Every structure is written in structure tokens, then in C-alpha cells.
Amino acid sequence: MTDLEVDEYLEQAAAVYRNPRPTGGADLRFGVDLGTATVVLTAVGADRRPVYYDQIPAEVVRDGVVVDFAAAVAVVRDLSARAEAALCSPINEAATAYPPGVGEAESRACRFVLEQAGIECRKIIDEVGAAQELLQVRDGAIADVGGGSSGVGVYRDGKLVSLADRPGGGHHLNLILAGALSVDVAEAEVLKRTAAGDHLSILTPGIERVADNIRRLMEPLPGGPVHLIGGALMYPGAGRIVSRYVGHPVAEHPHALLVTPFGIALS
Numbered sequence: 001m002t003d004l005e006v007d008e009y010l011e012q013a014a015a016v017y018r019n020p021r022p023t024g025g026a027d028l029r030f031g032v033d034l035g036t037a038t039v040v041l042t043a044v045g046a047d048r049r050p051v052y053y054d055q056i057p058a059e060v061v062r063d064g065v066v067v068d069f070a071a072a073v074a075v076v077r078d079l080s081a082r083a084e085a086a087l088c089s090p091i092n093e094a095a096t097a098y099p100p101g102v103g104e105a106e107s108r109a110c111r112f113v114l115e116q117a118g119i120e121c122r123k124i125i126d127e128v129g130a131a132q133e134l135l136q137v138r139d140g141a142i143a144d145v146g147g148g149s150s151g152v153g154v155y156r157d158g159k160l161v162s163l164a165d166r167p168g169g170g171h172h173l174n175l176i177l178a179g180a181l182s183v184d185v186a187e188a189e190v191l192k193r194t195a196a197g198d199h200l201s202i203l204t205p206g207i208e209r210v211a212d213n214i215r216r217l218m219e220p221l222p223g224g225p226v227h228l229i230g231g232a233l234m235y236p237g238a239g240r241i242v243s244r245y246v247g248h249p250v251a252e253h254p255h256a257l258l259v260t261p262f263g264i265a266l267s
Helices: 003-015 069-087 104-116 127-135 170-181 185-217 238-246 256-266
Strands: 029-034 038-044 050-057 093-098 120-126 140-145 149-156 159-167 226-229 250-252
Touching: 003 050, 003 127, 003 256, 029 069, 029 104, 029 256, 038 069, 038 256, 050 069, 050 256, 069 104, 093 104, 093 127, 093 256, 104 120, 120 127, 127 140, 127 149, 127 159, 127 226, 127 256, 140 185, 149 185, 159 185, 170 185, 185 238, 226 238, 226 256, 238 250
Parallel strands: 029 093, 093 120, 140 226, 226 250
Antiparallel strands: 029 038, 038 050, 140 149, 149 159
């Protein structure tokens, strides 16, 4: 896809939040993204276009590892029930994903969460690979900055040439903001999402730390831009800081936090 096509796709995705696109319920493909701050369920149709998504804030995953298995299962069951009611269609199977740096044993927990919630896991994929299902980067990199870590995949001629992640993401930015403003971490998360532009000078060192991780994970620099996705840096000015620090073009996308969840459904 071109960047314009990706951005149009994401606008369509944002529009189906708890508001399904009519499809007749046939040939739907589902994805479940077990994120650090939020669990997201997505659906795409036979035409691969967005049909539905829903999300529930939940602290059931830390640094890509499921730390509260029972709560994770409960959240997925809740999302599944809501989706089945909205779509008038059962969810028998879904794909899910894990951060690139998580080991095989730890990533299996994501599969077990789905199975315990009554959903067959048809595929488990790394988060950067899921994002590539949507972005289809030929030459460049994908930097998925989540709550706990930043995963980077580098592509040349459409082929993955390196994939890794490093700790550091949205939670660390919350800690910086909470300390500077003397507020709790939950309030810092709200401020970061609603008024990050007012606190960009405070957040800049943390963003530069994330940018340093991205730079280290894609040396040598790829031929095309870095596609910055995930919810952690989805506010004005963040991409510019990353681009300046890395010394490389950065492509930003509206609703960047939806790239991986819908990529999971597409995988």
C-alpha cells in the first residue's frame, strides 16, 4: 500500500469502533492484540477492509509477557461477547501477536489466553510482522512503539532483514511525566494522550531514548522511511523528534495504534 492508502484504511478502521460495517457476517477474520495498556479485538471482511473493533483498558501484559492470565482471559471473553452481539456472528478463531523480543515459551501464553476464552488461535505472529501485513513496506523500517517496548523490523526489497526490540515505550514516558508534574502514573497517561503538546519539552528526553533504541535496532539505516506506529508516540511533534534524533525520515500515520491490531486480523 502507498502511505495514502494506508492512511485511508486507518480512517476506515477508526470509523468502525463499536460500529460495525455491514457485511452479512460471512468470512470475517478476527485478531486479538494483547497490549500493555489495552486489549484490542479487530475484525476484517473477505475484502480485507475493516469491519469492527473494540478495546478495553487492561494491565494484563508487561513487556510483552502475560502477567495476569485470568484477567486477560476475562477481558478477551468480554470483548468477544460484545463483538458477537454487534456482528451477529460467532468468533470461533482469531490470530494474536507478541513483541519480537519475547521468547517462544512466553509467546505461547498469548495463544493460551485465546483458547481459555473459547477462541481457537489460528495464528500467532510477531507484532512487527502483523503491522507489515497492512503497511507492506518494501524498503524501510517499522518501529512499533508500545507501552513497554519498541520493536523494529527492517525491510529491503520487501523482505525482512532484521527484527528485534528493546525496552522503552509509553509507560516510561508516563513515569517521566508523572515525576515532573507530581501526579500519579494513571493521570500522566491521560495527560499524555490528551495534552501531550503542552508537555513536549518534558517528554522530549524520553522520546529521544525511544529514538535511540530505534536507531540501534536498524543500523545500517534502511533505504526508506521509518514507519512510526503504536499508541505510545501518537501525538504532535513526536515523529519530528524521532526523525531529528535518528537522522532519517519518519512516516507517521493517523490512528497509528490501530496498525498492529488490524494487521493481526489480516495475518
